[in-house]
Amino acid sequence: MTTVHTPADWPVTEEEARAVQDALRTRVVLDEPGPPPGTGHVTGVDVAYDDERDLVAAAAVVLDAARLDVVAEATAVGRISFPYVPGLLAFREIPTVLAALDALPCAPGLVVCDGYGLAHPRRFGLASHLGVLTGLPTIGVAKNPFTFTHDEPDTPRGSTAPLLAGREEVGRALRTRDGVKPVFVSVGHRTGLDNACAHTLALTPAYRLPETTRRADALCRRALTEAAAG
DNA sequence: GCGACAG
DNA sequence: ATCTTGTCGC
Incomplete structure (x- = not known):
C-alpha cells in the first residue's frame, strides 16, 4: 500500500476546479472504439472515505477480462483533497486513484470507474478526467x-435506454440483471458507448454492478479500515 | 431564489 | 460516501 500527498497545485476553490475541467476537456478522445470486451485486462477503481479522520483509500483491481479473475491489485491512502461537490467528484478521488494505478x-487495460465520464455538467466527469x-x-x-x-429500459438484462441531458445522449441506462434497476454507463476516454455497454455486460455475469x-x-474499504487502525 | 445533484 | 440487523425471497 502506498501513501499519497495531494499535489501542490491541486485546485482549492470550486472555481479553480471548474477551470481545470474546462482546460482538460478538450483533450478527451471520443473517436476510438476502445479495447474489445473479453480480451486483455480490465481494471476497476474505487475510493472509500473517513471524513472524521481525514482519510481516503483507493483501490485498483486488475481482472483478466475473459475469466474475470483477479490478476493484480494495489491500494493507496492519503488525505482528503477536495470536498464532495456534485460535478467536481474527480478532485476528491483522482490523486489517490492515480497512486493506486x-x-x-x-x-x-480498460479502466472502469465508479461514476460518470461524458455524462457530466461540463462533459468531463471522473472517468474522462482519469482517462486524460x-x-x-x-x-x-x-x-x-x-x-x-x-x-x-425493458425488463431483460441487456436492455438500454438513452441517458439524456436535454436531447443530447450522454450515456445509457443499461439493465444488467432482469428486472433490476439499471446502471448508468457513459464514455470516459478512448472508448465508444456501444463498447462501454458491451464491457459492462461482460463484467456483470452475476450481479448488477461490474465485477471490477x-x-x-x-478492497478500498479494507484498505481504509487498516489505515484507520494501524 | 430554491431544490437537486456521480461518490 | 457513510450511519447499520435482520429479514423476506429466489
Whole structure:
C-alpha cells in the first residue's frame, strides 16, 4: 500500500476546479472504439472515505477480462483533497486513484470507474478526467442517474435506454440483471458507448454492478479500515 | 431564489 | 460516501 500527498497545485476553490475541467476537456478522445470486451485486462477503481479522520483509500483491481479473475491489485491512502461537490467528484478521488494505478505491477487495460465520464455538467466527469491524465481507455458505470433523465429500459438484462441531458445522449441506462434497476454507463476516454455497454455486460455475469467495481469497492474499504487502525 | 445533484 | 440487523425471497 502506498501513501499519497495531494499535489501542490491541486485546485482549492470550486472555481479553480471548474477551470481545470474546462482546460482538460478538450483533450478527451471520443473517436476510438476502445479495447474489445473479453480480451486483455480490465481494471476497476474505487475510493472509500473517513471524513472524521481525514482519510481516503483507493483501490485498483486488475481482472483478466475473459475469466474475470483477479490478476493484480494495489491500494493507496492519503488525505482528503477536495470536498464532495456534485460535478467536481474527480478532485476528491483522482490523486489517490492515480497512486493506486501507479502501484500496479501490470498494464491496467480498460479502466472502469465508479461514476460518470461524458455524462457530466461540463462533459468531463471522473472517468474522462482519469482517462486524460493517464492516457488509458476509461468508462464510467454509475449507480444513480445524477441529473440526467431516461426512460425505463425493458425488463431483460441487456436492455438500454438513452441517458439524456436535454436531447443530447450522454450515456445509457443499461439493465444488467432482469428486472433490476439499471446502471448508468457513459464514455470516459478512448472508448465508444456501444463498447462501454458491451464491457459492462461482460463484467456483470452475476450481479448488477461490474465485477471490477465490486472487487475495487471491497478492497478500498479494507484498505481504509487498516489505515484507520494501524 | 430554491431544490437537486456521480461518490 | 457513510450511519447499520435482520429479514423476506429466489
